Amino acid sequence: MLKNQRVTDKEDRSPRPVTMETVARLAGVSQVTVSRALNEPDKVSPATLARIRHAIAVTGYVPNLVAGALASKRSKLIAALIPSITNIVYSSLMQHFSQAVRASGYQLLMSETGFSQDEEQELVAKLLTRRPDAVLLTGIRHSDPCRHMLLGAGIPVVEVWDVTETPIDTCVGFSHTEAGKAVAAFVRENGYRRAANVSAGDERALRRKDAFARALIEAGFASVPEVCFEGGASIERGRLALARLVDEQAFRDGVIFCSSDLLAHGVLIEAQARGLRVPEDVAVIGFGDQVFAAHTLPPLTTVRVDRALLGERAASALLARLNGVEVPEKTIDIGFEIVRRATA
Structure with missing residues (x-):
C-alpha cells in the first residue's frame, strides 16, 4: 500500500499540462475571453x-483544436489529395491553394495518392475520420465508393486539374482532351506530316495522348506511333522513348508530343546523344511549362496551365462554399x- 502511495505521490509531482484555465488566471481574464481571443481576436x-498572448507565450499553451472542433463543428482542416508531392505541377498549384486557405484560418492536411x-x-x-471541413481532389475520375463517401460527408469538395459537367461539388481545371486536340492543330498548322506520342501512364495524360493521335489520324496522318510507360514521367524514360522510336520505328523528320516536360x-538529351538536330530532325513538344522548360537546349515548346490561378480559384470556390455561399459556376475552366x- 505504501509502495502504491509513493508511486501516486511521484505522479502527482509530474508536470501538468497547461490549460486554458492556466492562461486565463495568468492574464486575469475568464476562459471565455481566452477562447474568444483565440477564435475571434478582433472582438477582444x-x-x-x-495580456492573453503574453500568457500563452510564457506558458507554452497549445489550444486543443479537437475539443474546439467538437464544440463548433469546424475542424479548420482542409484535406488535399494529390498524385505526387514532388511533381512541380502539383506542388506549385498546392502552394497557391495553401496560401489562400491559410489566410482564411484553415490548415492543409495533404496526402499522396500516386x-x-x-x-x-x-x-x-481515413481522412474523413479527421472530420475535415472540405476536401480537394486531383482529377474527376474516382471510384464509386469514394464518390459515395464524399457525397455522404456533406462537406464542400473541389476537384482540380480537370473539368466535367458533373462534378461531385465543384471542379477547377481544363480539358485534357481539348489540350491534345490543340497540340494536334499546332502540329498541322506548322506543316509537320509525321508525329509520335510519348506518355506516362496516368489517365489524364492518356486522354491527351489519345485526343492528339485521333485528331491527326482524322486529318490524314497515316499513323501516330507511341511509347507509353505505366508509371510516372522521368528524364530517363524520355531518353528510352526516343531510343525506341528511332530504333524500332525509324522515326525521323517529325514531331513528338510528350505528356510532361x-x-x-x-527526349532532347537523347537527341543530342544521337546527333539528331532539334527541331530539324526531331521536333519536341512538352506539357506543363515547368520551371526548366524555358532553359533546356533548345528551349522547350510546351503547353502551359496557369497553376497559380488554378490554386487560387480552387481555394476561392472552397472558401465560398465553407461560408455558405453558392458558387455560381460548378465547372470552372481556366484553359491552357x-x-x-x-x-x-
Missing part, C-alpha cells in the same frame, strides 16, 4: 489581447496555352 480589446483510385479511396476514408527533356519556343 488590444490590451486584453496583448495516381491510384484504390489508394485515393483508402485515403479519403520531364519526358520532353529526356501553347508556348512556342525553339523545339517545335
